[in-house]
Amino acid sequence: MIRYIRRAAALCLLLLAALIVNAGRVMVVEAGPLNDDPANRRIAIGRYAQPRGEILVDGKPVTGSRDSGQQLRWERTYRQGPLYAPLTGHASQTYGTTLVEDAEDAVLAGTEPMLAPLPLLNGLTRGREPGGDVVTTIRASMQETAFRGLAGKRGAMVAVEPATGRILALVSSPSYDPGVLSGTGPGVREAWERLNSAPGRPMLNRALRQTYPPGSTFKIVTAAAALDAGVVRDVDAPTDTPDPFVLPGTRQVLPNEAEGCGDASLAYALQWSCNTVMAGLGVEVGLTGMVDAVERFGFNDTALRVPSWVARSTFDREMSPDQLALSSIGQFDTTATPLQMAMVAAAVANNGEIARPHLVDRTTTSGGATVERTARRAYRQAMNPSTALRLQELMVRAVEDGTGRNAAIPGARVGGKTGTAQHGFGNTGTPYAWFIAWAQGEGSARPAVAVAVVVEDAEASRTDISGGGSAAPIAKAVMEEALRLEAEGRR
Amino acid sequence: MTAPRTDAPPPGVRVPKRRGVELSLLVCAVLISVYGYAAVGLARAGAVPPDAARYGAGLGLLALIAHLAVRFGAPYADPLLLPIAVLLNGLGLTLIHRLDLETPYDRAATTQLVWSALGVTLFILVVLLLRDHRTLQGYAYVSVAAALALMLLPVFFPAVNGARIWIRLGGLSFQPGEFAKILLAVFFAAYLSANLNALVYTGRRIWRFQFPSGRVLGPVVAIWLLSVGVLVLERDLGTSLLFFGLFVIMLYVATGRTGWIAVGLVLASAGAFLVGSLEPHVHGRVQDWLDPFASIRAGEGPGQLAQSLFSFAAGGMLGTGLGLGHSVLIGFAAKSDFILATAGEELGLVGLTALFLLYALFVGRGYRAGLLLRDPFGRLLAIGLASIVALQVFVIAGGVMGLIPLTGMAMPFLAQGGSSVVTNWVIVALLVRVSDSARAPRPEPADTGEPERVKEGAA
Numbered sequence: 001m002i003r004y005i006r007r008a009a010a011l012c013l014l015l016l017a018a019l020i021v022n023a024g025r026v027m028v029v030e031a032g033p034l035n036d037d038p039a040n041r042r043i044a045i046g047r048y049a050q051p052r053g054e055i056l057v058d059g060k061p062v063t064g065s066r067d068s069g070q071q072l073r074w075e076r077t078y079r080q081g082p083l084y085a086p087l088t089g090h091a092s093q094t095y096g097t098t099l100v101e102d103a104e105d106a107v108l109a110g111t112e113p114m115l116a117p118l119p120l121l122n123g124l125t126r127g128r129e130p131g132g133d134v135v136t137t138i139r140a141s142m143q144e145t146a147f148r149g150l151a152g153k154r155g156a157m158v159a160v161e162p163a164t165g166r167i168l169a170l171v172s173s174p175s176y177d178p179g180v181l182s183g184t185g186p187g188v189r190e191a192w193e194r195l196n197s198a199p200g201r202p203m204l205n206r207a208l209r210q211t212y213p214p215g216s217t218f219k220i221v222t223a224a225a226a227l228d229a230g231v232v233r234d235v236d237a238p239t240d241t242p243d244p245f246v247l248p249g250t251r252q253v254l255p256n257e258a259e260g261c262g263d264a265s266l267a268y269a270l271q272w273s274c275n276t277v278m279a280g281l282g283v284e285v286g287l288t289g290m291v292d293a294v295e296r297f298g299f300n301d302t303a304l305r306v307p308s309w310v311a312r313s314t315f316d317r318e319m320s321p322d323q324l325a326l327s328s329i330g331q332f333d334t335t336a337t338p339l340q341m342a343m344v345a346a347a348v349a350n351n352g353e354i355a356r357p358h359l360v361d362r363t364t365t366s367g368g369a370t371v372e373r374t375a376r377r378a379y380r381q382a383m384n385p386s387t388a389l390r391l392q393e394l395m396v397r398a399v400e401d402g403t404g405r406n407a408a409i410p411g412a413r414v415g416g417k418t419g420t421a422q423h424g425f426g427n428t429g430t431p432y433a434w435f436i437a438w439a440q441g442e443g444s445a446r447p448a449v450a451v452a453v454v455v456e457d458a459e460a461s462r463t464d465i466s467g468g469g470s471a472a473p474i475a476k477a478v479m480e481e482a483l484r485l486e487a488e489g490r491r
Numbered sequence: 492m493t494a495p496r497t498d499a500p501p502p503g504v505r506v507p508k509r510r511g512v513e514l515s516l517l518v519c520a521v522l523i524s525v526y527g528y529a530a531v532g533l534a535r536a537g538a539v540p541p542d543a544a545r546y547g548a549g550l551g552l553l554a555l556i557a558h559l560a561v562r563f564g565a566p567y568a569d570p571l572l573l574p575i576a577v578l579l580n581g582l583g584l585t586l587i588h589r590l591d592l593e594t595p596y597d598r599a600a601t602t603q604l605v606w607s608a609l610g611v612t613l614f615i616l617v618v619l620l621l622r623d624h625r626t627l628q629g630y631a632y633v634s635v636a637a638a639l640a641l642m643l644l645p646v647f648f649p650a651v652n653g654a655r656i657w658i659r660l661g662g663l664s665f666q667p668g669e670f671a672k673i674l675l676a677v678f679f680a681a682y683l684s685a686n687l688n689a690l691v692y693t694g695r696r697i698w699r700f701q702f703p704s705g706r707v708l709g710p711v712v713a714i715w716l717l718s719v720g721v722l723v724l725e726r727d728l729g730t731s732l733l734f735f736g737l738f739v740i741m742l743y744v745a746t747g748r749t750g751w752i753a754v755g756l757v758l759a760s761a762g763a764f765l766v767g768s769l770e771p772h773v774h775g776r777v778q779d780w781l782d783p784f785a786s787i788r789a790g791e792g793p794g795q796l797a798q799s800l801f802s803f804a805a806g807g808m809l810g811t812g813l814g815l816g817h818s819v820l821i822g823f824a825a826k827s828d829f830i831l832a833t834a835g836e837e838l839g840l841v842g843l844t845a846l847f848l849l850y851a852l853f854v855g856r857g858y859r860a861g862l863l864l865r866d867p868f869g870r871l872l873a874i875g876l877a878s879i880v881a882l883q884v885f886v887i888a889g890g891v892m893g894l895i896p897l898t899g900m901a902m903p904f905l906a907q908g909g910s911s912v913v914t915n916w917v918i919v920a921l922l923v924r925v926s927d928s929a930r931a932p933r934p935e936p937a938d939t940g941e942p943e944r945v946k947e948g949a950a
Contacts, residue, residue: 002862004744005874009858011740012881016851019885020844022894026803027840034804039787039797042805042817 041071046128048072048093053108053131053366055088055100058140061133063088068183076101081177083147086156086205087138087170087359089308090178094188099205100134100359101178103307107132107363107371114371130366137166137361145481146171146453149474154430155455156206156338159478162346162438162450164376165355167306167339169451169478172210176202209311211335212454215421217434218330219278220344223266223391224383225293226281235266235390241280247322254279254325270394271402273418275329282328283321290324291317296382298343298354299336306339306359313340330419341436341452343379348395348415349438349447352388354379391415395438404437406472412483413440413447418472433457435471439479441486449482451475506932509570510562516574517558521551524581527813531589534814549604550581553611564618565927569860572926575853576919579904580607580912582846585813586833587907590826593819599826599907606909610916617920624924628868631681635714638674641667645725668730669901669910673917675734676741676875682711683745684867690746711742719762726772728763729886729898735759736882741875745867767896780896795821795829799891802832810839826907828899831891847884850903854881857922863929873925876918 026034034040051065051074062084064077076091078084089099097105106112108131115129146157150173159169180191195203204210226232232239243262245254254275261274269277282290294315295301304310313336319327326332336344339357347354356379363371383391395415398404404416416437438450453471525547532540540546554577561568584607588600621627627634644667648658658665683690690708715738719731739755742748767777778785783796793801802818805811816836821829835843857877861870880903887906890897901911 001744001747001867001870004747005858005861005870008740008744008874008878009855012854012858012878013851015881015885016847016854018894019888019892020847022889022892023803023835023840023843023847026800026892027806027835027843028808031804031807034801037784037787037793037801039784039793040801040805041820042801045817 044072044093047109048074050074050110050128050130052076052091053110053133055084055104055108056133056135057084057138057143059135060140066182070184072184076179076182078177078179081179082175083143084138085175085178086172086207087136087167088178089205090181092178092181092188092192093184095181095192099208099308100136103305104134104360104363107134112363112371115365132366132371133364133368135361135364136359137161137168138170138359139168139482139485141485142169142478142481143171145169146474146478147173147175149453149477150455153455153457153470154200154206155433155453155457155471156210157451157453157474157478158207158338158342159449159451159482160339160342160346160357161355162350162447163355165346165357165379166361167357167359168449168482170207170339170359172204172206172208174198174200174202206454207338208306208308209337211311211313211337211340212432212434213334213421214330214336214341215419215432215434216273216275216278216330217341217344217417217419217436217452218328218334218336219270219273219419220348220391220395220417220436221294221297222278222282222285222290222328223270223394224297224348224387225285225290226266227387227390228293228383229285229289231281231284232266235394237265238263239266239269239277239281241277243274243276245276245279245325247279247325248283249320250322252322254329267394267397270391270417271398273398273403278329279325283325285328287317287319287321287324290328291315293383296380297347298340298380298382304357306357308359310339311337313337330421338452338454341434341454342450344382345415345417345436345438345452346450347382348388348391349440349450350388351385352383353381353385399437404435404472406469407435407437407476407479409439409476409480409483411442412479413442414438414476414479416472416475430456433469433471435475437472437475437479439483441483444486444490448486449479451478453478506567506930508566510558510566513561513568513570513573514558516570517554517577518551520574520578520581521547521554523578524550524585527582527585528588530812531585531592531814534812535592546584550577550584553577553608557611557614560615560618561923564615564622565923567927567929567931568923569856569926569930571852571856572919572922575849575856576904576916579846579849579853580610582834583830583902583905583907583912586830586837586905587826589814589837590819590830590833592814602909603907603912606912607916609909610913613913614916614920614923617917618923621920621924624869624872624921624928625866627677627872628681628684631678631685634674634681635678638671638678639714639717641671641674642725666901666908666910668725668727669908669914672730672733672737672879673876673914673921676737676872676879678714679711679738679741680868680871680875683741684871687745687867711738723766723770726770727899728766728773728776728896729890729900732759732763732886732898733879733882733900735762737875737878740878740882741871744874745871773896776898777896780890780893783893795823796891796893796897798822799829799832800893802829803835803892806836806839806843808840810835810837810842813837824899827901828887828897828906829891830906831888831902834905835892846905847888850880850884854878856926860922860926860929864925869925869928873922873929876922876925879918880915 054061055063062079065074066077068075072093087100089101091097091101110129110131115132142159146169150171153173155173157171160167176195181188247254256275258272258274261276264274264277299313299315302312316333323332327334343354356377358374360374362373392415399408399414399416403418407414407416419434421432433455436452438447440447453475455470457470528546529539529543584600584603587603591598591600645658742751766773779796786794798821818833818836819825821832854877857873861873864870883903887900887902889895901908903915
């Protein structure tokens with residue numbers, strides 16, 4: 001009997017050994033795919049088990065976290081949700097993350113390995129670091145000014161520091177409170193549906209993700225192309241462009257809103273926004289030259305990140321001459337994001353070079369130690385420095401005595417360009433009023449701010465003055481604030 | 492073949508009782524359980540729970556009383572059995588308490604503690620009142636009648652979660668099948684030992700296998716068939732599998748006939764296949780085992796087995812730490828059938844292996860008592876009881892880890908479930924009693940039974 005008892009004991013031992021081997025299979029060998037399975041709720045639970053890091057504007061957090069007491073414990077809150085939504089985006093337990101919440105998610109959620117003092121040790125103890133903070137380049141007072149200026153309108157505003165590419169203000173209107181999307185449950189779903197079906201499309205980030213026909217503001221780009229290509233050598237010399245201008249290869253006549261554009265100089269054309277002159281110059285530069293010049297400003301770039309992705313601003317690479325003529329004055333298929341047009345203004349202000357635009361100054365640990373700092377980097381040389389200097393003069397003239405008078409700031413050097421773009425079938429859509437500008441404070445070595453404003457303005461008439469009418473005052477207020485901050489910083 | 496002789500004392504030598512070893516191991520077992528309890532509190536609330544001392548005192552008191560009962564009632568008992576039982580029971584209480592924190596509306600730890608106390612009381616009663624295990628041999632047919640009655644009883648009660656294994660009276664629910672397994676082990680042991688010679692030496696030889704004669708084996712097979720039939724009616728495949736395994740192991744140990752193992756395996760496979768393909772409840776379990784993630788692909792979210800596997804995987808090598816896992820996602824039965832998932836997630840592969848080794852040690856000590864004993868009934872009883880624990884651990888642990896199809900069963904000592912805890916404590920008591928008989932100095936020291944041992948070994 002002893003022999004049989006031993007065999008039976010061996011069988012029992014074998015069963016238990018099988019359990020241990022199977023445990024090793026499930027818990028170690030196959031653990032990876034099981035842990036990463038999208039149906040495994042531990043991923044979400046772990047993610048929301050601790051408060052998220054903060055997004056800082058001017059050193060103060062604009063975000064917060066709330067203990068919901070639910071299984072997904074910490075929910076995102078926003079101090080001034082609608083004001084900062086165009087940069088923060090939302091961090092929803094139901095609908096995921098967008099914008100900075102998305103781009104810097106690893107830091108905010110505490111999964112970024114660099115947050116740990118000893119990254120390797122962390123992997124062993126499986127501790128999750130407290131969420132790090134994201135310090136943005138936004139200036140609160142400028143953001144508020146722009147937000148107030150666009151209140152009740154549909155549109156967007158971007159302000160950048162030309163020399164560094166720091167985005168100082170980023171406003172999209174109408175906006176929304178991303179906090180309503182933070183949690184889970186039917187309330188969040190309702191809010192999501194309501195926001196998505198709202199006519200003003202509040203969740204659309206018009207500053208980064210919406211492209212508009214840039215209209216006459218695009219003439220700065222065409223002028224830069226003409227000057228760089230040598231098509232225009234003297235900005236005050238007649239350009240040999242007829243008014244009325246017949247689009248090449250067609251019988252269509254291009255109208256002017258301004259007067260005195262026949263054979264006008266480039267200076268006059270920018271000051272009063274002559275369609276005929278700029279269309280003619282665009283055709284004269286030619287398709288290849290125009291495409292090269294326009295892409296140096298960042299058009300057709302799909303890889304631009306600030307660090308959130310930016311919609312592609314377009315300028316067609318294949319066009320007939322008449323289409324090129326229309327494209328050269330910001331019509332036809334030419335479209336641009338407000339950020340792109342702010343970069344155009346910044347290029348002129350920064351002597352032709354565009355500094356890579358960015359929203360995040362640095363990321364820090366929860367204790368404040370810097371994890372990563374966004375260095376100033378050149379994006380592109382959009383034009384020759386001499387061209388930029390001449391365009392600065394021309395843009396200043398447009399503000400001092402031209403279409404952009406509404407943006408003039410006493411005691412400061414301000415250059416600007418207005419624009420109005422019709423769109424829709426037969427131009428029946430709401431017109432877009434544009435204004436791009438830069439401003440240099442008194443006694444300052446270089447321009448402190450470059451802005452682009454676009455307003456979807458039902459009141460805008462077909463004249464360029466309207467761009468100056470509804471968009472320029474917003475730009476002016478923001479630039480004034482920028483100059484005040486700059487002066488304050490110098491003191 | 493040398494191991495059993497180490498404990499066989501030469502005449503006149505005082506056999507160590509090892510009660511001191513048992514006591515120090517018990518202290519360790521209680522301390523480990525209290526430490527686990529405190530760790531849960533530290534992880535969840537950042538502080539040692541204020542009632543940790545009370546919990547430790549309660550568990551310690553139970554252990555101490557049990558120890559005293561063994562000291563007086565069974566002084567030569569194996570010193571490992573009781574500490575392992577206390578440690579497993581204490582860890583189970585800690586795990587259930589930890590899961591209670593996730594389900595404030597459904598607290599089970601206190602009830603489980605009451606059941607444990609009841610179990611320990613029964614343990615003490617058995618150890619003190621049952622002075623000789625051979626007394627049970629006389630109750631073989633009473634046992635089998637009681638076992639069948641207990642198994643039949645739930646048929647008259649409504650099914651709970653697809654299985655008719657519960658009796659609900661007032662707020663209390665019992666699983667009579669749990670008690671029945673001890674009674675069946677007693678019956679098998681008594682019957683097989685009584686008919687040992689007839690089983691071994693009579694019968695027909697067919698091809699290479701020798702089959703015992705039908706006259707001897709008839710009653711056993713009939714009763715076994717009956718019990719399995721009842722289980723199929725009750726749709727409790729786990730217990731059915733357990734009884735079957737128990738029967739085959741005890742029959743093999745009694746007769747040494749491998750042919751019966753083969754026949755048993757064929758019967759088991761056929762039965763499992765039939766039930767698995769015909770009975771919808773069991774069929775669903777088999778489908779779930781074959782593809783635990785089917786419900787995820789169907790867009791219905793992870794099923795229980797998938798959640799259990801997620802839980803184990805989340806534990807990895809070292810576990811998340813007590814109180815820090817999310818095994819509560821398993822939902823229903825997280826504290827009972829799936830308690831092992833919590834152990835796996837929070838204690839890791841290391842902790843789980845330690846648990847399995849504890850069970851292995853427990854089973855091993857049971858078998859060791861069986862080897863040391865000289866009366867066939869005691870041997871078979873010890874082997875049967877130890878095998879119940881081993882099989883039960885395999886069936887449920889294999890089920891929740893996707894090794895075999897899941898069948899509802901309680902992890903011995905760990906899982907929530909009053910009947911299970913009480914039954915397991917009775918098993919410990921019987922093993923303690925049997926091991927005491929095995930190690931105690933024999934009344935007639937002149938002949939220590941060496942020749943007898945050799946003879947039996949050859950049988």
